[in-house]
Amino acid sequence: MERSFDLKVDSDARTSPERAPKIRRLRAPSSRSARALGTKAALAGVSIGMLFLLWYLATRYRVQFYIRFHDVPTPLEVFGEARHMVGSHKFAVDVGSSVRRIFAGFFIALLSGVGLGLLIGRYRIVSQLLTPAIEVMRPIPAIAWVPLSIMLWPTTESSIVFITFIGAFYPILLNVVDGVESLDGVLLRAGRCLGASEAQLFWHVILPGVLPNIFTGLTVGMGVAWVSLIAAEMISGQYGVGYYTWEAYSLVDYPAIVLGMITIGALGLLCGGAIRLVGQWSMPWLSYMNGARK
Amino acid sequence: MSNASKGRIDCRNIGVVFGSGDAQTEAVKDVSITVEPHEFVSLIGPSGCGKSSLLSIVAGFTKPTRGTATLDGVPIRKPGAERGVVFQQYSLFPWLRVRENVEFGQKMAGVSRAKRESTARTLLGLAGLLAFENHYPDQLSGGMKQRIGIVRALAANPQVLLMDEPFGALDTQTRTVMQEILTNMWQRFRLSVLFITHDIEEAVFLSDRIYVMTARPGRVKAEIRVPLPRPRTPAMFDTPEFVELVHRLKNLIREESLAAMGSELASGGVGGFGIEMGPNGVEEML
Numbered sequence: 358m359e360r361s362f363d364l365k366v367d368s369d370a371r372t373s374p375e376r377a378p379k380i381r382r383l384r385a386p387s388s389r390s391a392r393a394l395g396t397k398a399a400l401a402g403v404s405i406g407m408l409f410l411l412w413y414l415a416t417r418y419r420v421q422f423y424i425r426f427h428d429v430p431t432p433l434e435v436f437g438e439a440r441h442m443v444g445s446h447k448f449a450v451d452v453g454s455s456v457r458r459i460f461a462g463f464f465i466a467l468l469s470g471v472g473l474g475l476l477i478g479r480y481r482i483v484s485q486l487l488t489p490a491i492e493v494m495r496p497i498p499a500i501a502w503v504p505l506s507i508m509l510w511p512t513t514e515s516s517i518v519f520i521t522f523i524g525a526f527y528p529i530l531l532n533v534v535d536g537v538e539s540l541d542g543v544l545l546r547a548g549r550c551l552g553a554s555e556a557q558l559f560w561h562v563i564l565p566g567v568l569p570n571i572f573t574g575l576t577v578g579m580g581v582a583w584v585s586l587i588a589a590e591m592i593s594g595q596y597g598v599g600y601y602t603w604e605a606y607s608l609v610d611y612p613a614i615v616l617g618m619i620t621i622g623a624l625g626l627l628c629g630g631a632i633r634l635v636g637q638w639s640m641p642w643l644s645y646m647n648g649a650r651k
Numbered sequence: 652m653s654n655a656s657k658g659r660i661d662c663r664n665i666g667v668v669f670g671s672g673d674a675q676t677e678a679v680k681d682v683s684i685t686v687e688p689h690e691f692v693s694l695i696g697p698s699g700c701g702k703s704s705l706l707s708i709v710a711g712f713t714k715p716t717r718g719t720a721t722l723d724g725v726p727i728r729k730p731g732a733e734r735g736v737v738f739q740q741y742s743l744f745p746w747l748r749v750r751e752n753v754e755f756g757q758k759m760a761g762v763s764r765a766k767r768e769s770t771a772r773t774l775l776g777l778a779g780l781l782a783f784e785n786h787y788p789d790q791l792s793g794g795m796k797q798r799i800g801i802v803r804a805l806a807a808n809p810q811v812l813l814m815d816e817p818f819g820a821l822d823t824q825t826r827t828v829m830q831e832i833l834t835n836m837w838q839r840f841r842l843s844v845l846f847i848t849h850d851i852e853e854a855v856f857l858s859d860r861i862y863v864m865t866a867r868p869g870r871v872k873a874e875i876r877v878p879l880p881r882p883r884t885p886a887m888f889d890t891p892e893f894v895e896l897v898h899r900l901k902n903l904i905r906e907e908s909l910a911a912m913g914s915e916l917a918s919g920g921v922g923g924f925g926i927e928m929g930p931n932g933v934e935e936m937l
Contacts (some may be wrong), residue, residue, distance in 0.1 A: 548744075
């Protein structure tokens with residue numbers, strides 16, 4: 358019996374088109390992929406180059422048509438400021454404070470947003486208990502929390518972290534809730550039929566199933582966290598890149614304003630990129646799903 | 652893998668009613684079916700006859716409005732590893748590689764890594780899928796995903812296998828091959844199987860016994876024993892016994908499908924939809 362069975366499987370495999378290991382993502386020939394990569398890099402260079410060119414032209418010729426570039430520093434002036442500042446102790450302290458605040462606020466938002474999101478998405482009773490309160494609080498932007506936050510928290514530092522947390526929390530929470538609610542029910546049924554307990558279902562089915570939503574929430578949450586942090590630092594801060602930028606404005610140090618802006622952008626870019634990298638690393642299966650990208 | 656004379660499914664006087672008040676519909680009415688240990692039983696009937704409702708009761712996903720379902724005398728209350736389910740939709744976990752999917756049931760049961768890896772590899776080998784053990788489900792074709800679904804259910808060491816139109820989404824060629832693989836697998840493991848399908852040839856080829864269900868509300872219209880010898884081979888599709896049995900079942904099902912579609916067809920006849928058509932067909936009428 359065993360022999361005839363094996364024979365069957367073999368003949369199936371021979372005639373079946375499934376025989377060859379099929380990889381959906383066919384690798385393009387290397388010369389073509391190298392050219393594609395070259396095109397991509399060139400276009401990226403042009404894209405950012407245009408930005409600098411416009412900036413240069415507008416400030417070099419002091420363009421004025423309703424908006425005034427009269428006092429805006431040129432790229433070279435900002436570069437000079439950067440050479441002077443980057444590497445200085447003051448600048449390192451500012452960047453360090455901002456990064457530390459982002460990490461603290463974002464990390465607390467990550468834990469609470471994912472945890473609460475899973476519970477709200479899974480249990481109707483938790484959702485009915487918590488969703489009304491959350492929906493009432495959610496329209497209040499993180500920046501609007503600044504005055505109250507200063508009253509609430511004993512130190513400036515903790516109040517800024519709190520505002521950062523508020524910014525990151527809602528996008529993470531909402532994406533996780535949405536992920537649990539839209540998880541394919543057949544996966545849960547399959548898990549239960551394979552003997553998974555409720556706790557195992559959470560850990561082995563629901564959590565990996567909503568991981569893509571979690572990372573979407575983290576990406577959006579990180580963006581909002583930076584917005585909230587910078588606003589909070591500008592209003593109430595000591596140290597931090599937001600404070601640095603506002604201080605530069607107060608001291609009429611124009612190149613420093615733009616340097617602060619660029620620093621904020623670069624830090625946001627780095628944080629977003631880091632989340633994307635961790636996402637790709639922890640969800641390798643996603644690269645085999647067919648999206649709509651042409 | 653074998654469970655000596657265990658795996659008896661017994662459904663008694665099952666009734667299923669959906670909704671309440673005026674919107675109430677009776678999906679299943681007073682159905683009693685059994686699957687003996689090591690027996691392969693199919694449930695066929697027109698769509699909407701409640702065959703999937705019955706399977707989901709045995710699986711433990713839903714509770715019957717009336718009647719009881721038991722496995723080896725124990726009432727079924729919720730899903731459990733002793734009842735493996737193969738779904739019509741693809742249900743592999745997309746974030747797990749093929750072998751991790753197959754290991755899932757044993758992992759939940761706390762089986763050691765080495766033990767479950769060897770079980771998974773053995774079963775994948777039998778299904779001709781060992782070469783794909785490190786692939787992700789989204790890299791595979793529909794037929795392969797469904798085969799892995801069966802292997803995954805088997806790897807959890809169930810006493811019975813419940814299959815809800817598992818080949819419904821596959822093309823005809825793949826389907827035929829899958830039926831052959833399934834009958835060979837069954838020959839090897841001899842699990843009790845409750846198999847839902849609307850494909851009559853499929854039911855005859857695979858089963859020891861077939862329940863034919865009526866249109867909604869679903870009742871058991873006929874219970875037919877398949878006299879074909881085991882092991883089953885594709886050559887049997889052409890034997891007179893096979894053809895005759897399929898013919899008989901087709902007539903039974905046809906009656907029910909007509910009943911299900913109701914009076915609008917009865918008035919006009921199935922052939923012409925009540926429309927007289929000239930020699931130029933539809934074109935003439937426009």
